[in-house]
Amino acid sequence: MTAHSAFARNQWYVAAWSAEVGGDLLGRTVLGEPIALYRTGEGRAVALADRCVHRRFPLSRSRLDGDKVVCGYHGFTYDTTGTCVFVPGQKRVPRTARVGSFPVAEVDSLVWVWIGDRDAADPAAIPRAPHLAGEGWTTVSGMEPVDCDFGLLVDNLMDLSHETYLHGGHIGTPEVAETPITTEVDEEAGVVRVSRHMQDAECPPFYARSTGIEGRIRRRQDIEYFAPCLYLLHSRISPAGQDAPLFETEITYAITPSAPGRVYDFWAVSRNFAVGDPEVSGFLRDANHTVVMQDVDALNVLQRCLDTETEGYQELSINIDTGGLAARRILARLAAQ
């Protein structure tokens, strides 16, 4: 069995898309913490510890009574702060009856929760992805749970040379694997930037069909990874040899460790062209979902392989891994803090 990557507490993590949190309870597990999410009548997102104080039944399997959560087993009832306000069979509610709550911040259509010491929770520290809900942009999105260490998903996203092999015929072309990258690391800020600029490349179906470009393209991939959770791929496409027209696609991932060996893969594709075209939205949603599921399948397989390694296993890293190795280093430092 492989040891899993250590979790970094005292950090913000994406627990859900804003659209997932509404008038029904949603259960998620972040860094091993079970969380019940819902939205109050006034529209505020709430995140409570997902275990009733009585017998530990999951509140996410319960129902809402207005803004209060009524446990589905014996009816213990909690307000938005996690304070118990009703118990069955008696008038007095024990003073210690309360469940934990998590600081929540809703930014750019993502619901972030803070895991750790709540006094240290500062929403200003949340990295931004303004295109997700910005004027002039259209976004398609989804989430897939993956049965692998979150570190494998970080590796996957930091090194896009895999597009050529795992996602050939969708977003990969030979030039992605062939073109060297440049990497920039801000260890202090916990940010890794990886860029690959292809001057004359085949146009994969993902971009050909969404932009309408025929023929070869200039293609730029500029990754910004804000450890531990937010990953942005700034993708710029124009016809080969031209700077215009320029098609900007922002591809967002949030990488949220769920439990040891499990990670949530939140994904979105935002574009500033054909913004009102439902056919382009439908195509990009299906195409990116296909690509994500190729990653999910590969990572599930890879994790099962690693789980059978009886001893520590060896890797061999090359230039393409510079960004991924920097990300690992930063994640290890955050976990150790």
Added chain:
Amino acid sequence: MTAHSAFARNQWYVAAWSAEVGGDLLGRTVLGEPIALYRTGEGRAVALADRCVHRRFPLSRSRLDGDKVVCGYHGFTYDTTGTCVFVPGQKRVPRTARVGSFPVAEVDSLVWVWIGDRDAADPAAIPRAPHLAGEGWTTVSGMEPVDCDFGLLVDNLMDLSHETYLHGGHIGTPEVAETPITTEVDEEAGVVRVSRHMQDAECPPFYARSTGIEGRIRRRQDIEYFAPCLYLLHSRISPAGQDAPLFETEITYAITPSAPGRVYDFWAVSRNFAVGDPEVSGFLRDANHTVVMQDVDALNVLQRCLDTETEGYQELSINIDTGGLAARRILARLAAQ
């Protein structure tokens, strides 16, 4: 991982309904002991250790030759005492060739087996449920295996306030959770009694449709739990403000620990009204099966939650838990003996 509740040996446990034991072998596991059950031509129930002495193939996957069990792998053949009387390829049967057998007592249409020191097995100690096979009563019954510690099923049955939340629309109404209970514990005898008398309550569909009462009811729930295995709920229903007509329903559960994290939930509903009415029988069978499956689902979920607790977890107990806590105390004492 949660430690499981300790098993109490030297006790009688329900292994099957009488109707389940017949001319075919039935495999059950009680307190971790695999058992093969069958009935002889003369009608006597037999319980043998469910592992062939040769290579440990389960005898419950074998066939009967008259009153003898013929192992389905190599034909080792056992009589009703577990003595091997035939082996393949040679005339001589080794003297040590025998499998264990378990004391069996068939009482009130339940097949009880004794797990422990067989000299201590006294059928007179088996608690009775005479309504199950009594004159003037009709019974519907079933069994569901649950993937949880048997202690969670004991908790569930000792505190019926959960009827309001988990079984609303079936047997639960607001009054069950609201009405305080009285609890009586006979530590020595290992019996816990919990009563809840509702003078004026909504009539849930379970009773409205089986009794024909329209309007509100007087409803009495009197639990008797004979640790470790037998649970009786004496349910009495009459129209609100009246003592008659009185509808008596006896709800029986047998709680048999199977293996760590697994329990058999034997259930029955007996009534002394509409005893010859197949429609009422069909309704009550379906209705109680639905209720049991709501418990099974909740307990499976709860156990999976507890299994992810990395450290010991805390509970908060209130008045409704008095009976359940007494039951746990008695079970711990029986296990320690």
Added chain:
Amino acid sequence: MTAHSAFARNQWYVAAWSAEVGGDLLGRTVLGEPIALYRTGEGRAVALADRCVHRRFPLSRSRLDGDKVVCGYHGFTYDTTGTCVFVPGQKRVPRTARVGSFPVAEVDSLVWVWIGDRDAADPAAIPRAPHLAGEGWTTVSGMEPVDCDFGLLVDNLMDLSHETYLHGGHIGTPEVAETPITTEVDEEAGVVRVSRHMQDAECPPFYARSTGIEGRIRRRQDIEYFAPCLYLLHSRISPAGQDAPLFETEITYAITPSAPGRVYDFWAVSRNFAVGDPEVSGFLRDANHTVVMQDVDALNVLQRCLDTETEGYQELSINIDTGGLAARRILARLAAQ
């Protein structure tokens, strides 16, 4: 949990039927070693370690480019020796970039791999089964993975008295279990021979329908087990009281430990009669597959039973087990070497 039988390294094991190894990658695990198998354009079988040197993605989930394996994740490319000849994003291939390869020998339509010290690999040591691809013989074959310790499959095949009980109505008749065996053990060579000669026996459907014999038969079963992997059952059938016509059926098993608790059950039925008759081939393929699946079901069940034994468990061995016990002794000696 049961400890699994120790694996014997420095031995040849069957990894595949020749017909399974072609222009697509095939993944197998032998003695816990993941192996990717394929065939070069010139027809040579190749066995590489099934983990890419970069991030350990399984090469068996990759694709071939001529005789080279291109990893399906990031494109690391290997030649038939396991040497890496291409990596993405750079010209220089690190000198340490290579995966292990396994000695392969293709004999009698079986693909054997050597697990252990490659200098000790001598194809001349591979035991032969010439009927599998021999002139005048027709063979039907298959492979089933079983979720049990390989030792349970060895036990199963060394003691055919189980045919009477587990395979009754297919290949078993009462005489198989009744007739004593003779056993011969060559400890040095690691060969066990078990014979059972029935002079006047019922003819099971397997032989009645394939040979056309009506009435009772003379039936000889002569097992040769070449530890650790190859098992031959020389089956000879003629009408009772006659030596001719004589129907020879060679039943071959290769028993390949895959991982702890998993074994590959390669099987074949070869005959030197009705060699061109597709109906007989189809019947024998279906009939033996049915028999193998009865073994698979029984062994899966048996292993699950053994896995629940909390302490070491006891067996009781009799004459029929002489061959199986000898096989275990030899296997333990080979594993200890």
